[in-house]
Amino acid sequence: MSGDLQVRGVDMQRPSAARMFDYYLGGTANFAADRQAVDQLVAEVPEAQVYARATRAFLGRLVRFLSHRGIDQFLDLGSGMPTVGNVHEIARRCRSDARVAYVEIEPEVVAHARQLLRGVDNVTVTHADIRDPRMVLSAPEVTELLDFTRPVAVLAVSILPYVPDGDDPVGLMASYRDSCVPGSYLAVSHSTPLTMTEEQVHRSERAYRVTHTPLAIRDVERIRQLFPGYELVEPGLVPLPQWRPEPDINAKQDATASANAVGGVGYLP
Ligand SMILES: C[S@@+](CC[C@H](N)C(=O)[O-])C[C@H]1O[C@@H](n2cnc3c(N)ncnc32)[C@H](O)[C@@H]1O
Numbered sequence: 001m002s003g004d005l006q007v008r009g010v011d012m013q014r015p016s017a018a019r020m021f022d023y024y025l026g027g028t029a030n031f032a033a034d035r036q037a038v039d040q041l042v043a044e045v046p047e048a049q050v051y052a053r054a055t056r057a058f059l060g061r062l063v064r065f066l067s068h069r070g071i072d073q074f075l076d077l078g079s080g081m082p083t084v085g086n087v088h089e090i091a092r093r094c095r096s097d098a099r100v101a102y103v104e105i106e107p108e109v110v111a112h113a114r115q116l117l118r119g120v121d122n123v124t125v126t127h128a129d130i131r132d133p134r135m136v137l138s139a140p141e142v143t144e145l146l147d148f149t150r151p152v153a154v155l156a157v158s159i160l161p162y163v164p165d166g167d168d169p170v171g172l173m174a175s176y177r178d179s180c181v182p183g184s185y186l187a188v189s190h191s192t193p194l195t196m197t198e199e200q201v202h203r204s205e206r207a208y209r210v211t212h213t214p215l216a217i218r219d220v221e222r223i224r225q226l227f228p229g230y231e232l233v234e235p236g237l238v239p240l241p242q243w244r245p246e247p248d249i250n251a252k253q254d255a256t257a258s259a260n261a262v263g264g265v266g267y268l269p
Pocket residue numbers: 017018019021055056059077078079080081103104105106109128129130131156157158159162163213
């Protein structure tokens with residue numbers, strides 16, 4: 001564990017965003033409380049069902065895109081429960097020497113990921129709160145793996161909705177940017193009401209209020225500000241299914257725009 005982050009025990013009675021996301025994806029690393037929270041939310045907001053799959057599909061496409069652009073170092077903020085299609089697996093299909101530093105706040109996710117990655121070279125997992133960039137960027141698992149004198153891709157995929165305005169998500173992204181050299185990238189995906197009603201937005205946020213990481217759904221203009229100093233690459237900030245679709249690979253997951261999330265990739269000039 002890095003720094004002085006408080007260790008939390010695993011509370012099986014309290015839903016967690018990480019385990020809820022795992023359940024959406026059809027994983028098994030979740031408890032009854034997580035499943036109940038998701039089932040109730042999906043009953044009220046059916047759009048929630050497609051969000052996780054659309055996010056994972058976006059993650060896959062952007063990692064392939066960045067790998068083809070020559071990126072071989074990734075800092076994955078809020079990496080989530082290790083499940084099929086992890087960043088290092090995708091990146092290494094394009095570049096066998098890719099290095100990936102995962103960062104995650106949930107201790108059980110960190111433990112699970114470390115177990116899964118035992119014996120896998122050039123991939124680390126840091127237990128840290130991404131709202132503390134100094135801690136993240138000085139963690140040995142990050143500094144000893146990534147070379148910040150070369151371009152790095154910072155991935156903030158479905159993590160900034162868990163960073164409230166009071167924690168200054170724009171300022172946080174600027175802090176991560178400041179340790180990156182020109183030629184680096186930032187990828188962001190974020191929940192936004194595309195087809196959801198105001199009532200459904202409210203219900204979605206309410207569903208996560210009981211977790212340690214409450215959810216903030218933001219409008220597209222506020223999400224655009226989360227790329228401070230970056231130039232958005234084509235096609236810009238768009239609904240997830242419209243970001244460089246690869247019909248042959250994940251047409252099914254991407255079939256709907258009702259994921260109510262946008263994503264984009266910024267280039268640091
Ligand atoms: C919705 S999941 C996304 C996982 C992954 N990025 C993906 O796109 O598949 C969000 C993850 O961020 C983690 N998380 C939430 N707040 C965090 C924080 N402040 N620092 C680090 N991780 C956090 C949650 O525990 C969860 O695993």
